[in-house]
Amino acid sequence: MNRILLVDDNKDVHRLLSALLxxxxxxxxxxxxxxxxxxxxxxxxxxxxxxLIICDVEMSEGDGPFLLDELEKVxxxxxxxxFTSSPRDLPSKLKGSLKAVISKAHPKKLVTEIEKLxxxxxxxx
Numbered sequence: 001m002n003r004i005l006l007v008d009d010n011k012d013v014h015r016l017l018s019a020l021l022x023x024x025x026x027x028x029x030x031x032x033x034x035x036x037x038x039x040x041x042x043x044x045x046x047x048x049x050x051x052l053i054i055c056d057v058e059m060s061e062g063d064g065p066f067l068l069d070e071l072e073k074v075x076x077x078x079x080x081x082x083f084t085s086s087p088r089d090l091p092s093k094l095k096g097s098l099k100a101v102i103s104k105a106h107p108k109k110l111v112t113e114i115e116k117l118x119x120x121x122x123x124x125x
Contacts, residue, residue, distance in 0.1 A: 001028070002118050005044065007035045007055040007067065008083075013104070017054065017083070024111045038062025042070055050078055052117060054110070057084040072096050079117045083110055 006017050014034050021030050033048065035041035039062035041055070053071075057064040064082055071080065082101045100113045 001031055002051045003031045003033070003049065005033050005035060005041060005048075005050040005053045005055075007038065007041045007053065007059070007064070009036045009056065009059040013056065013083075016107070020107055020111065021114075025114070036061075038064065038067035038070070041067050045071075052114065053078055053080045054083050055080065057082055058086055068098060081110070081113060081117075 004021070006014055008014060008017075018032055021032065033044060033050070035044055037059050038055075041053070042062070053067075055064045055067055064084070068080055068082075071078065076097050078097055079099045080097045081099055083104060084101070085104045099117055100109075102109045102113060
């Protein structure tokens with residue numbers, strides 16, 4: 001079972017991502033954990049290991065770039081995706097654990113990236 005950490009300060013986005021994962025991959029493939037900020041995600045990551053992190057960019061109490069920087073400091077190899085409505089000020093090149101920057105307006109691209117990174121297939125092809 002793949003463990004995914006979803007980091008976003010908007011509860012509606014948590015629900016959207018949860019529904020998207022269930023619809024495309026089924027409940028048996030994922031265990032989801034939610035964090036509402038980069039700081040909360042760091043606390044969770046002190047005791048838990050994940051196969052993928054999907055993170056918003058703009059959040060209070062530690063935004064997405066802050067979280068990615070902190071993970072890079074400890075050489076995290078966990079694939080990291082920015083899923084955002086505002087891709088401003090993000091790196092133009094993917095490096096380290098940052099594997100994708102995907103607009104919230106294109107959730108199907110997120111599904112495709114998850115398939116690639118976790119080597120699983122969507123149930124809806």
